[in-house]
Amino acid sequence: MFAVDDSLHRASPIHGGVPMVVHLHGGEVHSSSDGHPDSWYTSKGEVGSTFSSQNHIYINEQSLLALWYHDHAIGITRLNVAAGLTGMYIITSQKEQEFLPVGLPLVIQDKRFFDNGEINFPSVGILPDYHEQWCPKYYGDTILVNGVIWPFFKVLPRLYRFRILNACSARFLVLSLDKPGMYFYQIGTDGGLLPQPWNLTSLTLAPAERADVLIDFSGLRNGMSVVLNNSGPTPLPSGDIYQMPPMTYDILKFIVDEEEGYREGLVEGDYVSDIDFSSLLMDEKPLSKEDVVAVRTLSVVEWDDANHNPMIFTLDNHTWEDPIVQKPVEGTTEIWELVNLRINVHPIHIHLVQFQVLNQQSFSSLSYESGNCSLQVAYGENGSCFLEPAKDPYIYQRGWKDTVITWPGVVTRVIIRFSQRNGSAFGFDPSEGPGYAWHCHIVDHEDNVMMRPFVVTPNNTLAALVFLYRHSRKCTYHLLWK
Template sequence: MGRSLYSCLKTRDQSILVAAQFQVTWERSRLQDRRSSAAPAAPAPSRSSLCQNLDPSPALSQFADPLPVPLSINLSDSLHQHLTLGAYKIMQKLHRDLSATPMYAFGASQLSASVPGPTLLATQHVPAYVRWENHIDDPTHILSVDKSIHWANPTHGGVPIVVHLHGGEVDSASDGHPDAWFTYKGDTGSSFSSLNHTYINEQLPMALWYHDHTIGITRLNVVAGLSGMYIITSQAEGEILPVGLPLVIQDKQFYEDGTINFPEIGIIPSYHENWCPEYYGDTMLANGKIWPYFKVLPQAYRFRILNACNARFLILSLDNPDVYFYQIGTDGGLLADPLNLTSITMAPAERVDVVIDFSGLANGASVILNNSGPTPFPSGDIYQMPPATYAIVKFIVDEEDGYTEGILDADYMSKMNFTSVLEEEKAMSEEDVVGSRFLEVVEWDDNNHMPLIFTLDNRTWEDAVVQTPIEGTTEIWELMNLRINAHPIHIHLVQFQVLNQQSFVGNSTLLSTCSFDIAYGEEGTCFIEAPREPYAYQRGWKDTVITWPATVTRVLIRFTQRDGSAFAFDPSKGPGYAWHCHIVDHEDNVMMRPFQVTPNNTLAALTRNTASTRLYV
């Protein structure tokens, strides 16, 4: 293993400066070792699957198919509290005029497996036990595996999987550690312990999701279909709100025969045979259907929206000015103060909990849920977006055949007081902070500004653990994005709150002449503004946060349950946890780091390399 660049740097400002140079040769021996063990490059395919220059999908009519609502499984009833779900290869019809698509899907059987997988309904304080099995017997993946990057590489071939409950407070053996993968033939990763996962469900009501998390091929398995929603409810919430309807949004690209068009030739084939920095499909799907329609009654509905795209950021809006989003929750559950919004920005993996009220519309009226998020985000040109990626789903008011679940009472606005649901929550305070970690989000390019590899804190997944927070303590993580595009950062195990954001000079030359230890307004500082409050849609409890370009995003993390009490399990045991970019194409190319929770009785102090006592300036 090559030596971490971070160990060669003497100060944080030196670290930032080196990371900002962009035109580097990054541990070429490591990359060369991986390339030498990879299979010879495949000949160019007859149909274009070149990174970010894929053949367009076949022309398909919009709003030809009804929106499916995934099957729900109640994990709190006696029949399903011990549930077995498997990963299967299936053929799924994604559009009326497109041949069935080969996919990987979760389900209780191959017959019931679907994309997305079943929505798992859990009840707060009622544990659930899920056994995850791998029934995919393909000798190789249906999508091209790039063996030049660090990946599972099972001895006997096949398709490795491991399931992560995204946003879940679970022990690390049940968290879906990237190295805990397993195959149909029985190969396992170094951190594998069991197929049986325990979800204690001590969290407040919120919408989580489950998805594959296998080292090096998460992007492939998620595109192929291995994901679904997991919703925690409670009696108190149920007295105010319906569970709501899941709305899982993805983008994909297709060949004429219905198969998924995923890059087979990488952006730099001499380094990475088929890895591509970001996968953007030209076709939008909701709940596994391409541009569906959904018949609604003239009433208000609760939707649990998930951005399940690999890399696409969404800016959601409704095309009727009389209809808007009433946002009542985020990744981490209900908001104390709901928001009226005309648009919502969502990074990959983020969830929003919204009410959309159709009660003022006439029978037959329609409302289209649109997306205007540029690619890449936010620097991409919106006018270069494929026009088809604007529309996602059409809602049609139908007084006779409208969907009858997920509806709120007519006087729902008078009930939007969530005190009874949030009473177990304990607010975090900066006064409790024991230290802050200054962590860089970095892209390493070749001499032509083409991305080779992505890192966090100038380290990769294989480097030693240096983040070792003590259970029960509160920290500030200062996430510094040195690039021109946004990165969504996900931290396992905990829900956190965005404290503030602060922009700095984005020019690498200027960075060499300033310091991040000097406060804004003083000579020599790198900051160009005072710390600002997070955007409205980033408030509340979260597990995934957008780190904006040339910006430090500070998040407040308490390594406890939301009520401030110790976890119901020992988070220091097992293989540990991860934090990573949730553009999964970046995550797979080592933009992921491990962290290990230190037991509460440990007296070891935080060191300079893992945390300083410096707070933001």
């Protein structure tokens, strides 16, 4: 559908066809089913270097949460996602549905269109002598929800559950409701349910992030309406919201209709406090810094030309093709320090695992890059580059996550255990197959090599127990461990 930029490292079939491979974002899956960027295939029968099968297996042995799936072919993800290869994937249970409905998905995207209705995607790059078609960020001037432009939705004057996904290529969303006194009761993040709801007047979502929310329409009379608004500047944080296309402010209109209001998504009971969230949470072991076996300091860098036009993006000063550096041991816990050295925000997604944000700490980028100070931190001791003590994460960065916003001039620290959330071994061997990826989820950046591979190393001390667990579904890892 769109112009393909041959200047990028990309899937390049000889006989034509569109390379693609599905990635279940947030899924705990074997790497052969993870949508490895080099595992692409085409309708002509051509495949990438790590291809094994078009059939992917999702065992769904993880928390109750909303995942999503999209294309992940190397170098053309932005094209396939803009073309429509995106959807939501919800894991639920009978127990959850005794308390809560599955909820209604709100998949939010922005696009541009030609007058004939075809999608308008850039065909000339920002630096055409360097990148023929690639542009650093694709922003639409039209907002879609579930594929519909500026829809309306009829509701009863009751409490509803919504599963919100920012499926935009580059746009950050700052969502609010236009009626004073109305809130989002956020009950879940990327990684599933929270122990208790957060009462929020606004909700910040980077591309790829999800929010599980309740909205209470019970105080509204028949015929009244509420608009879901967006005030996220482009780019974040330096953009001017007053320069945004006017039609990107409004996303969705809710209309109270006591006769025709939609009944799916209704929450039983009149108050959020009536719901027992604790009974729905997994038996999870908390992540602890005492268990950390490695701290990795990883840079997030944009390389510009003399006029400050982006040319290439890197993570840890490497591209996708460079040798693998990150090789965590299965079952162990690590801290990854994501050091954003530039002026733009980057949402970083790590495949396979859920993690927690420890803290964030601003530093002097100029002094650090000049080699005049250090970012070395050990258990709370400040390096000489830091401008402040480490701060708790913003509320929208708390809970279990698979994507985290890294702010410019800030070190964002996440703690990761390479296992299931409750500490059990995965129901598959994560050390097998082509491995996994971590990358910026502005897909235009991801396609310009802001993506790195990692592999999971077998843990020999657990090998026998894990072997028994993976080959016998009669026991749990916890019982074997005891």
